[in-house]
Amino acid sequence: MNDDDIDRILSAQDEILPSSGFAASVMEAVRRDAATPPPIPFPWARAWPVVAAGALALAGIPWVVIEAIRQSARSPGFGAISPDRVEPYLRAATDAGAHWLALAAALTLISVLASRRLAGRSV
């Protein structure tokens, strides 16, 4: 079998005909679609202030971090990590339930990944 054979065979069409109810089925779907109200648009006008505030807050994070480092650099013993300096942060994190938050975040991540994997396999 050479290229000419393949060209000839593939160029010869064997046509199928749609089933008799195909056009009616399409028109029914189109009518149903036309009767469906358009989706409610996202309320950008109301969301803009919140989005802008969030963007400003995000943009401010680097500035806060840089300021904190600058302040620490001025204090004596900069660079040394001692238990005395870490302890207040650990206590604050424990009081805020950080371990539960971390556990919940990990479980959420695992369940999302597992469900995506299962859904991917089923289709």
Place this chain on the structure above:
Amino acid sequence: MAGDQDRDDVRSVLAGDLGAFEGIVRRWQVPLVNLAYRFCGDRGRAEDMAQEAFLRAYRALGRWRGDAAFSTWLFALAGNLYRSELRRIPPRAIALDDLPEPTEPRSADPPLERDDRDRAVRRSVQALPAKYREAMILFYFHGMDVAAAARSLEVPEGTVKARLSRGRDILRRRLLPVFAAPEPKEAR
């Protein structure tokens, strides 16, 4: 002729006459279902895909500017939909074992043997990797030239030529064991 009818029907639909869309469906249902069938090789799924293509065409009708033929626009839309649909759910792979066994080279009924072989070759296109399959479907089954296929696939023409050549190579290699015994008249 069909172009004028398409234009009139589109105008009517956009003006609110939903029934005019049926003219478009009846005019293009055979080519659209066939194009889908070339992609997936399953009649029922081809009709589902073609129905979805018509539905999307209806929704996007206002975006057809009329500078290209309506059929070009419709087939580009359908082709994109079919390709993404098959990437989402690939067609059932056709194993070479499913292809018909060749009959004796000197069969009593050579035309039937040739029909089997030709059908097997066309079916085996569906077993090609997606990028070769898409190029071959548009070029051979949909009758597009290289330039049109390249535009539809959004790749350079050279890429389409390379994919067609590679697709033919794969087909030839895969089908060689099945059709090792050539018909005496066509053996070269």
